Amino acid sequence: MNDTDRAVRSAIYECFVDTVDPTAAAVAERTSLTEQVVVDSFTHLGSEQRVVLDRPDHVRMAHPFSSVETGYDAVLAGKTIHANCAWDAFAILALLGDGRVVKDGVAAWTVEDGRVAPDGIIHFVVPPREFWTDIGFT
Numbered sequence: 001m002n003d004t005d006r007a008v009r010s011a012i013y014e015c016f017v018d019t020v021d022p023t024a025a026a027v028a029e030r031t032s033l034t035e036q037v038v039v040d041s042f043t044h045l046g047s048e049q050r051v052v053l054d055r056p057d058h059v060r061m062a063h064p065f066s067s068v069e070t071g072y073d074a075v076l077a078g079k080t081i082h083a084n085c086a087w088d089a090f091a092i093l094a095l096l097g098d099g100r101v102v103k104d105g106v107a108a109w110t111v112e113d114g115r116v117a118p119d120g121i122i123h124f125v126v127p128p129r130e131f132w133t134d135i136g137f138t
Contacts, residue, residue: 013065015027017096025057061084065088069082071104074093075101086108089102090111090116098110108120
């Protein structure tokens with residue numbers, strides 16, 4: 001990954017944390033790069049499976065963040081941040097602070113001082129070795 005890709009990837013994550021749609025225009029504004037340079041970087045980052053694109057100028061996911069609603073959200077500090085799955089919602093809270101994992105609009109778990117309540121089980125429908133076969137479904 002080159003310096004441009006690093007700057008673009010960092011700006012993508014900033015967009016997700018700030019709940020800004022990660023478009024080429026939004027990333028270009030944060031990095032002072034042209035939109036075409038950002039689109040080229042998106043393509044490169046996608047080819048390395050660092051992000052998933054749903055079109056050339058839009059990032060659908062950069063783990064653990066999702067730009068589309070999946071039914072799983074991390075809610076903290078007055079923000080609702082889309083996650084790809086329950087596991088990723090917990091990862092967002094691990095990165096950003098205590099909050100709630102919400103499934104289909106209902107708080108399923110809380111995380112306070114790094115402790116999850118209530119206890120539970122997360123079932124993976126797809127084995128991890130097959131995640132990238134269809135990452136959008138996974």
